[in-house]
Amino acid sequence: MPAMSHRLPVELAKSYRLLNHGPTVLVSSAHAGRTNVMAAAWSMPLDFSPPKVAVVIDRNTFTRELVEASGEFALNVPSRALAQLTLDVGSVSGREQDKFDAQAIATFAGTRIAAPLLEGCLGWLECRVIAEPHIQERYDLFLGEVVAAWADSRAFAGGHWVEDADAPRGIHYIAGGSFFETGPAFRLDKKD
């Protein structure tokens, strides 16, 4: 990690907050020297502590092969600046090309799993698959335990999203190349 990096570890019990607002994520994976990345709009937290996540990984993807073989995956939360990449990684299968090379995607190494993590994201969740073969096979639904988490401190620091209006934000895929940006933060108090 370079000296100027803004990447800082996230307390595991607060790592769900990187996903709680429903951003679209990039799923990265590695096995036996091959790597891949795909976009996933269908992911969510599943538990606080130990933190767990759920993500849908279609049976026809190369990512699925790598995740099943390695028992690991990373969820990368892309910034708005990575929206085009998020759309483009779905254009071709990782079986046909190494997307990291072909699309010049910069990565860095995680600490607990082998999957590469993508530079330029707001947060990263390193996950180990919780084996549930029935739902994997029937629904393409994968559960994972978050074993390490990281965030760009310009976006998320001290367990909270930075509330500055100009802090970098993520994206929320809809369909057909259309996205919503993450909008402004606001805070409410519970009524007594």
Next chain:
Amino acid sequence: MPAMSHRLPVELAKSYRLLNHGPTVLVSSAHAGRTNVMAAAWSMPLDFSPPKVAVVIDRNTFTRELVEASGEFALNVPSRALAQLTLDVGSVSGREQDKFDAQAIATFAGTRIAAPLLEGCLGWLECRVIAEPHIQERYDLFLGEVVAAWADSRAFAGGHWVEDADAPRGIHYIAGGSFFETGPAFRLDKKD
């Protein structure tokens, strides 16, 4: 449904788009004359057609009792105007009070399930539980098939979110009373 209603049916194969961008939802339920509503940040689409969803429903909630007893639930996508309500329905258990009465929440009837649907939302998904007892018990994770879907045509029409900057939008819960608004829509073309 009053004559001036903007509520229109959503084609089932496009109903995932009501959830695809990761909004926080309200889960409503009914059984044997009792009803309830809770907020859920942890929901996602699970399949396109027939459409399925996944949602986490904690074992300690009254909603859980009603969903398990009835085999049904609705996911209501609240507008920004319902953010305070979304926070407040978590303040008290439906075992202790009828939240619809106590918080003066207006509802209308669905067509395929008994759970009441909340007025003022952007979209509604009527769901039947797909019984998966192992993951219900172990992870509080419920799967449902969407059997009817509705949207406010000022927000979502013809299978698409209305792109006007002033169209009503939803909310994305983070933690501790903090939310993100859904931000502006944008569209990209896939790179060749």
